Amino acid sequence: MYFDSYAAGKRIQYLRKVNGMTQEELAIKLNISDRHLRRIERGEEAPSIDLFAELKETFRTTLDYLIVGHSPSEEEELLRKKICTKLHRIARSLDAVADDL
Template identity: 40%
Template sequence: MQSIYDRIELLIKMKGMTKKSFCEKLGISTGNLGDWKRGKSTPSTNKLVEIAGFFDVSLDWLILGKEPNQLHFKENAATYTWDELGNDLVLSEKEKEFIKEYIDFTRYRRSQSCDK
C-alpha cells in the first residue's frame, strides 16, 4: 500500500524535479520531508492542499490513493469527461491507464519546456 509520501515522491519524479527543488518551491524543510518518508509525521492539511494544487491532483488521490469516479481532461479553459467524448465510447481499464500515462507524460514534457 502506498503512503502519502510515496505519492508525493511519485509526483516529484513525474514532474522531473529534485526533492530539494520541490522543498524549496513549497517551503518545506528537507527534514520534514524525511520525517514524512519515515512515517514519523505527515503533511499538515494546508500543506496537502498546497501540494495537490501544485501538482494538479485531487486530495482524495494524494491522501488516500483513491482515483476519482470519473476522469476529467483539461485543455486550456475547457474540461472534458469520458461521457462528453461520446456515449458510444467504451474504454477498457488498460486504455484508460494508457490515457492517464499519456496525460502525465504531456505534463512532464510541458514542465521540461517551461524550465528552459
C-alpha cells in the same frame, strides 16, 4: 478506509519524481525544509492540511489521491476533461471579446 502516512509519503515521492523534481526543489516550492519533506516521504510525519492543499495544486492531483490513494474513475476523468475543454473555449471567447474592445 484510513490514513496511512507511509503510503501517502510514497505517493508524494512518486509525484515528485515523475515531475522531475528533487526533494530540495519541492521543499523550496512548498516553503518547508528538505528535512521535513524527507520525513514526510518516509511516512515519519504527515503533511498538514495546508501542505496537502499545496501539494494538490503543485502536482495537479486530487486530495483523495494524496490522502487515501483514490484515483479518479474513468468517468470522473472524462467529465473533468470535458469541463476543462469547455472552460478553455470560454476563455478563448472572452479573450476574443477583450481584443475587440
